[in-house]
Each structure stands twice: as structure tokens, then as C-alpha cells.
Amino acid sequence: MSLLTMILKMSEGLGKTCAIFFLTLLFSLPLGMVVALLRMSRSKIISSIMRFFITVLRGTPLMLQLLAVTYGPYYLFGATVARNKLIPVVIAFAINYAAYFAEIYRGGIESIPVGQYEAAEVLGYSKFQTFMRIILPQVIKRILPSVTNEVVTLVKDTSMAFTVSYQEMFTIGKQIANSQTSFMPFVVAGVFYYLFNAIVDYVMGRIEKRLDYYR
Amino acid sequence: MKKILCMLIALAMVLALCACGQSAAPAAEEKKTFIMGIDPEYPPFSYLGDDGNYSGFDVEICQAVCDSLGWELKIFGVNWDEKLVQLDAKECDCVWSGMTILDSMKEAGYVISAPYYDNTQVLVVKSDSGFTSSADLAGKIVAVQLGTSGEALLNGDLADLASSFSSVLTCDSFLKCFTELEGGAVDAVFVDLPVAASYVAGKDNLAIIDENLGAEQYGIAFRSSDAELCAQVEAAVAELVANGTYAEIASKPEYAEIVNNLIFLGD
Numbered sequence: 001m002s003l004l005t006m007i008l009k010m011s012e013g014l015g016k017t018c019a020i021f022f023l024t025l026l027f028s029l030p031l032g033m034v035v036a037l038l039r040m041s042r043s044k045i046i047s048s049i050m051r052f053f054i055t056v057l058r059g060t061p062l063m064l065q066l067l068a069v070t071y072g073p074y075y076l077f078g079a080t081v082a083r084n085k086l087i088p089v090v091i092a093f094a095i096n097y098a099a100y101f102a103e104i105y106r107g108g109i110e111s112i113p114v115g116q117y118e119a120a121e122v123l124g125y126s127k128f129q130t131f132m133r134i135i136l137p138q139v140i141k142r143i144l145p146s147v148t149n150e151v152v153t154l155v156k157d158t159s160m161a162f163t164v165s166y167q168e169m170f171t172i173g174k175q176i177a178n179s180q181t182s183f184m185p186f187v188v189a190g191v192f193y194y195l196f197n198a199i200v201d202y203v204m205g206r207i208e209k210r211l212d213y214y215r
Numbered sequence: 216m217k218k219i220l221c222m223l224i225a226l227a228m229v230l231a232l233c234a235c236g237q238s239a240a241p242a243a244e245e246k247k248t249f250i251m252g253i254d255p256e257y258p259p260f261s262y263l264g265d266d267g268n269y270s271g272f273d274v275e276i277c278q279a280v281c282d283s284l285g286w287e288l289k290i291f292g293v294n295w296d297e298k299l300v301q302l303d304a305k306e307c308d309c310v311w312s313g314m315t316i317l318d319s320m321k322e323a324g325y326v327i328s329a330p331y332y333d334n335t336q337v338l339v340v341k342s343d344s345g346f347t348s349s350a351d352l353a354g355k356i357v358a359v360q361l362g363t364s365g366e367a368l369l370n371g372d373l374a375d376l377a378s379s380f381s382s383v384l385t386c387d388s389f390l391k392c393f394t395e396l397e398g399g400a401v402d403a404v405f406v407d408l409p410v411a412a413s414y415v416a417g418k419d420n421l422a423i424i425d426e427n428l429g430a431e432q433y434g435i436a437f438r439s440s441d442a443e444l445c446a447q448v449e450a451a452v453a454e455l456v457a458n459g460t461y462a463e464i465a466s467k468p469e470y471a472e473i474v475n476n477l478i479f480l481g482d
Contacts, residue, residue, distance in 0.1 A: 013245055071391075074398035081398025083356070165358070165386045165395065178362050179370050 001180050002073055003188075009176060010188055013169035017196075020158045020168065025151065027094035031191040032101025039106055050102075057099035063163050066092045085166040097154060104146045106137035141211045148204040155196050159189075217223070246287045251277045252307030257294040259470050260313030260433075270464065272473060273311050280451040299325065302438055310436040324439040328449055330432035333476050336365045336381070339396065339415060344420040349376055349426055355402035358384040358392040363472065365405045368429040375429070381394045389414070396421070409475040432478075433446040 039050040055066070069092040072173035082088050112135050120130040159170035169192060173185035253261035255269060264270030269290045279289040291307040297309045299320070315334075316327055338357070340346045346355075357380045359366045368384065371375040377383055384401055386392045392404045393414055404411075408427070415421045437445045455461040456479045465474045474480065 071398065072395050079398075079448065081395055081400035083400050163387060165384050168383070171385065174361060175366075179367065208418065 001182075003184065006176055006180075006185060007188055010169050010172050010185065010192065013167060013172040014053065014192060016161075016166065016168040017170075018088070019086060019094060019157045019160055020166075021154060021178050021196075023086075023090045024093040024097055024154060027090065028097035028101055031094060033105055035098055035102035036105035036109065039102060040109065054099045054102060056098050058103075062092070062157060063160050064098050066160060066164050068092075069095075085161070085164055089161045089164060093157070096207075097150065100150050101147070104143050104150070105139065107146075108143040109135060111142060112138055122139055127204035134170070143209050144204070144211065146210075149200070151200055151204065152197050155191055155200060246285065247288040248289055248330060249277075249284075250289045250291050250307040250309075251436050252291050252293040252298060252302060252310040254283055254295045257313050259473060271312075272464065272470050273366055274315060276452065276455065276461065277311055278456050279460055279464065280448055283451050283454060284447065285403060299323070299436065300365065302436060305438075308437070308441070308444065314436060315431045316434040317435060320436060323345055326437040326439060326442045326445045328435040328437070330434045331452070332433035332473065333408065333478050333481075334364055334432065335430040336368060336428045337408050337426070338424040338428070339393070339404045339411050340402065341396065342420055343356040344402065346366075346424060348424060349428060350379075352403050353379045354381045356380065356382050356384060356400070357403045357405050358395050358401040359405045360389045360392055361385045361387050363389075364429070365407065369405065373429055393421075399474050402447050408474055409481065413470050413475075418470075456480075 035050055035054070038046050041050075042045045066089065070085065070088040071081060074081050080181050116128060116134060125134070127153065156170060161168050162171040162174065165171070170189050173189040177183065177185040235285075251274070253269065253274065255261060255263050255270070259271055259317075260273045261269065261271035269292075274290065278288050280286075291299045291301075291309065293307060293312075301307060302310055302325075313332070316330055321327055338346075338349055338352065340352075346352055357377075359369055369383055383405075384392075384395065387394065387405055389404075389406060392401075392406065395401045396404050397420065403424075405428075406414075408423075411423050415423055435445070435448065437448075452461070462480055463478055464470070465480060
């Protein structure tokens with residue numbers, strides 16, 4: 001198999017890798033905010049439930065979570081295993097990443113001095129307005145580097161979808177490596193991931209620059 | 216100056232190491248030498264190991280056979296396409312290297328040992344699915360385990376069969392393949408017969424389609440005049456099986472993918 005066919009075959013899987021990546025971000029970024037806000041809730045019950053949720057998701061391997069989401073329903077209730085593996089894969093990834101994002105959001109929100117809330121109250125802002133117009137814009141600026149970190153990790157984590165037989169780029173690479181007894185597919189995969197992350201880096205850098213007002 | 220000195224020392228060390236490799240024991244005269252013909256590129260049966268020596272399942276078994284018979288083992292890497300010619304030319308005494316037994320070999324008069332490895336592949340389906348042959352699975356999804364002979368067959372000799380399926384799902388363990396099947400995500404699992412038999416045993420919901428796909432067995436080839444030698448080797452192997460050495464070698468992690476198909480270890 002020539003290098004070109006290898007690259008072409010693996011780029012077929014790249015679309016599926018991208019699907020995991022974008023859908024995960026689409027769901028986990030907002031979900032993380034919900035979790036973060038509930039985690040900071042005044043109600044002890046809600047905040048401890050969320051705390052538990054976060055410790056479980058951060059404290060167990062993503063690979064196990066993928067297996068649990070994909071095959072768990074079958075083993076527990078005899079439910080059908082999904083034919084389209086993208087659904088369980090995205091559910092597992094989105095929940096897992098939401099837990100990490102939630103903690104990043106919380107760190108950002110808690111870093112804003114209390115004085116700003118007080119000032120906003122004096123100026124007659126409602127709680128919602130304070131959060132949306134004063135707190136959140138600052139939070140986003142502050143947490144962006146940490147979020148970039150997670151996004152970069154996500155690109156590489158997509159390869160874990162292999163464990164539930166989702167045919168993304170790395171899965172195909174492994175198959176080629178096996179049938180051709182060649183190490184080349186792994187090199188190709190490495191280059192693909194690097195290029196993907198170079199783009200992520202560039203985009204996130206641009207966003208950071210755009211938000212870099214007042215400095 | 217120091218650098219040059221260092222390099223010289225390094226060179227001397229490397230040469231010393233080379234010398235170690237060269238100092239293979241000279242053949243003891245009274246010992247019978249048994250020359251094993253192998254394909255040096257057929258892991259895990261026979262291959263050039265990391266340490267530069269020939270290694271692999273067949274090599275280890277042959278070494279054990281020679282040890283028990285008091286022979287000295289020599290290994291000869293054959294040109295696989297010409298293996299039988301080289302056997303006739305007495306370049307080696309046998310061809311023992313994951314060799315598929317072909318009827319043409321027996322017809323040509325070669326002495327072939329009893330098969331020791333069963334490479335038969337089968338399809339496992341749900342018993343209520345109504346599938347009875349591989350043809351019924353046209354347009355269906357079939358799971359196969361990555362890195363198994365089944366996967367290799369679907370990419371090679373059985374590519375036509377593979378293309379009749381709607382897709383082939385590659386799982387990283389056979390348990391996942393079967394979970395996909397039982398969970399209804401795939402319609403069949405393509406797997407080694409021994410693995411299929413042990414998994415399906417005692418399960419009413421699964422059935423093996425009675426059709427041997429890619430059926431082949433491995434054996435050892437000897438020259439037509441060496442029936443006695445073949446019997447000697449077979450007897451020695453049988454002894455290794457009986458005293459557990461065979462199972463011990465087969466249980467090494469590097470042979471995990473072939474251990475289920477070894478005929479002598481079947482129950």
C-alpha cells in the first residue's frame with residue numbers, strides 16, 4: 001500500500017474524528033456552564049450532587065466511560081447496542097468534557113472580586129444582568145487559555161473512540177498498520193493530529209487576541 | 216583528543232559485542248544435526264527475534280523436540296516460494312513454519328505431519344436470526360477482531376465475501392465483537408472456530424453457521440524418504456504435549472493470538 005493510499009484511507013476517518021470533536025464541543029461547552037452554576041448553587045444538596053458528578057467523571061478513565069455509555073445499557077437492561085456509534089461516543093465525550101469545563105468555569109467565576117457584584121447591585125443591575133454583562137465577559141477572557149488546553153486534549157482523545165469500534169481516523173490507522181505490518185500509519189496519524197491542533201491553536205490564538213481589549 | 220579516545224573505546228566495545236555473536240558453539244560431532252526450515256518473517260510462528268536469534272512458537276517447539284531427542288538444532292531461513300525445492304535439495308530437513316497443508320504437497324509425495332494448528336474461521340450469528348450461510352449475510356454488518364487471522368482473511372483471500380457485507384466492524388477484543396452481536400448492533404461475528412465454540416457453548420441465543428471459511432491447517436513437511444524422521448518428531452511433540460512443556464510454551468503472552476487454535480491443546 002502506497003503512502004498516498006494510506007493517507008487517503010485515513011482521511012476518510014478524519015471526517016468522523018471531526019464529528020466527535022465539533023459535536024463534543026457543541027454540547028460540552030454549554031453543559032459545563034450549567035454544571036458549574038449548579039455546582040456553585042447555594043443549595044447544599046444540588047452542589048454536592050454536582051460535586052459527586054464531577055469527581056466521578058474526572059476520577060475515572062474516559063475509556064471506561066465510553067464503554068459504560070456504549071455497552072452499559074445492554075448489560076444492565078438488555079437494551080440494543082447503538083448501530084451508529086457516534087451517538088454514545090458523543091454522549092460520553094460531552095459529559096466527560098463538561099465536567100472539566102465546569103471546573104474551569106467555576107475557577108473563572110470565583111476569581112471575580114465580590115466588589116464587582118456589589119458595585120453592580122448599587123448601579124441597579126439585576127443578578128442576571130450582572131452575570132451576563134459584567135462577570136461572564138471577564139470570565140471568558142480569563143479562562144480561555146485553560147479551555148484551549150482542554151480543546152487540544154480533546155483532539156487527541158478522539159482516538160479513544162476506537163475502544164467502542166467507532167471507525168475514526170486512528171481506528172483505520174490501526175487497521176492499516178495491522179494488515180500492512182507497517183508503522184507508517186501511526187506516523188501519518190501523528191501528523192494529522194498535529195496539523196489539527198495547529199489549526200486549533202491558531203483559531204484559539206485569534207480569539208484570545210480579539211478579546212484582548214483593555215490591555 | 217578525548218572525543219577520539221571515547222569513540223575508539225566505543226568502537227572496541229561494539230567489536231567485542233560482535234565477537235560474542237560470532238562465537239556460536241561449534242557442532243559436537245557425535246550429535247545429529249536437525250535443520251529446521253523456517254520462514255523468518257512469519258510471527259508469531261517463526262521470526263527474527265529482537266535479540267537477533269530466530270524465535271517464535273514453531274522454533275521453540277522444535278528446540279524442545281531437539282532437546283528431548285538429543286539433536287542439535289540448526290535453523291535455516293528458506294525462501295518461502297521455493298521451500299519444497301530447498302527441502303529436496305537437503306538444505307533443510309523439514310519445513311516447519313506455520314505452513315498450510317495443501318493437498319498438492321501430499322500428492323507430490325512429501326511426508327506431512329499431523330496438523331497442529333487449525334486456522335478455520337466461522338461466522339457466529341444469533342440463533343433466531345435465520346442466517347444459515349455466509350451468503351445470507353449479504354448487506355449485513357459483520358464484526359471481526361483486529362489483528363486476528365479472520366481480519367487478515369477478510370482483507371485478503373475472502374475480500375469478495377467481505378465486500379458483500381454492508382460493512383465490517385473492527386473491534387479490539389472478541390468479547391466486544393460478541394457484545395455487539397448480542398446487543399444487536401452487528402449481525403454476525405467472524406472469528407476463529409475454537410474461540411467461537413468456547414464462547415457459544417452454553418449460550419442458547421447464539422449459533423455458529425456450519426460453514427468453514429478459510430479452512431486451513433498447519434503442519435510440518437518432510438522429504439518423501441523421511442517418514443521415519445516425521446514419526447520421530449511427531450512422537451517427541453506428543454511427549455511435550457503430555458508432559459506439559461507444549462502448553463507452557465503456548466501460554467507465553469506472545470502466542471496469545473494463536474493459542475486457541477493449537478490442535479494439540481484442544482479439549
